[in-house]
Amino acid sequence: xxxxxxxxxxxxxxxxxxxxxxxxxxxxxxxxxxxxxxxxxxxxxxxxxxxxxxxxxxxxxxxxxxxxxxxxxxxxxxxxxxxxxxxxxxxxxxxxxxxxxxxxxxxxxxxxxxxxxxxxxxxxxxxxxxxxxxxxxxxxxxxxxxxxxxxxxxxxxxxxxxxxxxxxxxxxxxxxxxxxxxxxxxxxxxxxxxxxxxxxxxxxxxxxxxxxxxxxxxxxxxxxxxxxxxxxxxxxxxxxxxxxxxxxxxxxxxxxxxxxxxxxxxxxxxxxxxxxxxxxxxxxxxxxxxxxxxxxxxxxxxxxxxxxxxxxxxxxxxxxxxxxxxxxxxxxxxxxxxxxxxxxxxxxxxxxxxxxxxxxxxxxxxxxxxxxx
Numbered sequence: 001x002x003x004x005x006x007x008x009x010x011x012x013x014x015x016x017x018x019x020x021x022x023x024x025x026x027x028x029x030x031x032x033x034x035x036x037x038x039x040x041x042x043x044x045x046x047x048x049x050x051x052x053x054x055x056x057x058x059x060x061x062x063x064x065x066x067x068x069x070x071x072x073x074x075x076x077x078x079x080x081x082x083x084x085x086x087x088x089x090x091x092x093x094x095x096x097x098x099x100x101x102x103x104x105x106x107x108x109x110x111x112x113x114x115x116x117x118x119x120x121x122x123x124x125x126x127x128x129x130x131x132x133x134x135x136x137x138x139x140x141x142x143x144x145x146x147x148x149x150x151x152x153x154x155x156x157x158x159x160x161x162x163x164x165x166x167x168x169x170x171x172x173x174x175x176x177x178x179x180x181x182x183x184x185x186x187x188x189x190x191x192x193x194x195x196x197x198x199x200x201x202x203x204x205x206x207x208x209x210x211x212x213x214x215x216x217x218x219x220x221x222x223x224x225x226x227x228x229x230x231x232x233x234x235x236x237x238x239x240x241x242x243x244x245x246x247x248x249x250x251x252x253x254x255x256x257x258x259x260x261x262x263x264x265x266x267x268x269x270x271x272x273x274x275x276x277x278x279x280x281x282x283x284x285x286x287x288x289x290x291x292x293x294x295x296x297x298x299x300x301x302x303x304x305x306x307x308x309x310x311x312x313x314x315x316x317x318x319x320x321x322x323x324x325x326x327x328x329x330x331x332x333x334x335x336x337x338x339x340x341x342x343x344x345x346x347x348x349x350x351x352x353x354x355x356x357x358x359x360x361x362x363x364x365x366x367x368x369x370x371x372x373x
Contacts, residue, residue, distance in 0.1 A: 021078045022366045025311070025346045026334060031072055031082045039070050040333055040343050043107040043210065043317035045117075047143050050075055051319075054086060054108050054119070058340035064126075065089045065103035069119065071144045077321070077329070077367070086145035087119060087138050093126075096152040097136065101126040105258075105316065107211040109219055110143070111240045117143050118240040120221060122209050123152045133205035135221065137241060154203025155221065155234050156247055161196065163248045163293065168193040190253040195226035204232055204247075208257040210317060212291075215263070220291060224257040225249075228275045231256050233291065250295050256284060262318040262328055269357055271301060271330065273314045278337045280309040285357065302359045311361050313346040326352065327370035330359055 029037045042055025051074045057067035069087040072080040087106070089099045097103060102124035110117050116139050123136035134154055138147035160169055171192055178186045186194075199205060209223035219236040221243075226232075231254070234247035250256075256272040263269070268288045274281040285298040302310055313332035321327035332346040349369050350357045362369075 021076070022364050023078070023347050023362075024364055025348060025362065026344045029080070029345055031080045033082055035082070036342070037072060037080060037345070038341060039072060040340070041105040041316050043105075043331070044319045045108045045110065045143065046319075046322050047110055051077055052083070052108065052143055053080065054106050056104055056106065057085070058343065060339055060341045063102070063337065063340045064100050065097070066099050068097075068103065069106045069121065069147070073144070083144040086140070087121075087147040087149065090149070095149075096123060096125060096134075097149055098126050102130070103136070104207075105209050107209070107317070108143070109211050109213050109240060111219075112217060114239050116141065116239070117145075117147070119147050120209065120211055122207050122223070130207070133207050133225075135206040135209065135223065139241065150241065154199065155206055155223070155232075155243055156245060157203035158201060159245045159247070160200070161232070161247050161249045164193055164196060169197070171197065174198070187253055190226070190229050193249075193252075195229065196249065199226070206232075208259065210259050210261055212261045212263075214291065220261075222250075222259045222261055222270070224259070224275075226252075228257055229253050229255055231259060231272070248292055250293065251286065251297065254284075254297075258315045260315040260318045260331070262320065264326060264328070264352075267355070269318075270295070271315045271318065271357070273310065278335045280312045280314060280334075282308050283310040283315060283359070287356070298356060301357050304360045306361065307359075311346055311348070311359075318350070321367060321370060324367070324370045327367070328357075330357075 031037050038057050039053050039055025045052045053072040057070045068085050068089045071083040071086040073083050074080045089097050104122040106121040108119045119138040121136045123134045124130050125132040134152040136152040138149045140147040173189050205225045206223040213219045219240050222233045230252045231250040235244045255275045257275050258273040261270045270286040272284045282300050285301045286295045288295045313334045315332050317331040319329045328350040330348045330350050334344040336343045
């Protein structure tokens with residue numbers, strides 16, 4: 001009887017939250033079936049009046065990919081319908097995305113010219129830990145899929161970043177020249193492209209990532225590279241399926257991951273995190289007037305209690321609220337590696353002070369917050 005009572009109370013709490021037009025950061029987010037949404041490290045796509053949420057499907061005991069990328073839809077950002085598995089991992093052990101691989105931070109963009117939906121994700125090959133550091137690409141004619149896996153590889157093999165000097169390109173310093181990492185000379189060598197040169201012929205490492213489509217339709221892939229020491233931003237081809245060869249290094253040696261990029265009034269903003277594994281850390285903020293930089297670092301955008309730990313979460317995406325002026329939602333994950341499927345979502349409104357984004361905690365909020373002065 002006790003367990004029946006608890007089950008009823010749990011179901012009632014799901015229904016209450018599902019019927020309430022509000023966000024509860026850190027709480028269970030039920031879909032139309034009453035099941036906690038399983039779309040971690042994800043992002044949103046707004047298409048034909050509907051928001052689509054794509055993310056990693058996680059199990060109770062492993063963060064490896066045994067299902068794939070899941071999708072959900074919503075007309076109001078509050079209530080979400082389960083749309084199924086957009087990209088399934090494969091049973092073929094020779095496939096790059098075989099069951100048990102690591103598939104993280106999926107993002108989908110729509111190509112107006114081709115009418116295709118394009119999915120990018122961070123891929124680590126099964127059994128290799130985080131050694132592969134690849135980007136995976138898939139495509140679909142339908143927003144919710146199924147997506148067809150095309151390829152995985154490291155970006156921009158044999159191409160130099162446009163903001164790397166000739167002297168940095170010709171430098172002969174190698175990682176093996178240093179007995180220990182972390183000293184002053186090693187840090188300077190990283191800034192000067194130590195690992196960019198190392199990976200030049202095989203392509204640049206690509207881990208935590210996001211996608212961004214600018215006002216002119218140009219799309220960009222932003223990813224943590226160079227042993228997670230440097231962010232890189234690369235321009236995608238017109239069909240969004242490959243690269244143009246134009247890319248830059250951002251904050252070399254700064255140890256940034258989990259990039260989330262958005263644009264407001266002609267300024268580009270990027271929120272990132274430091275590299276502390278599953279443990280939360282202090283968010284970072286960068287701005288630029290051109291997507292190619294230079295990018296300027298600013299203080300932590302979070303304020304208030306637990307601001308130093310980004311409210312115990314890590315950035316994944318920033319979503320504009322369609323139809324509202326200067327309205328953006330910061331999306332983050334509160335990881336639970338001991339029970340990955342239970343990881344919670346931290347969605348918070350972004351407000352601006354002196355032209356810079358500010359993030360503060362709300363136990364409960366709704367979209368009317370963007371209508372206030």
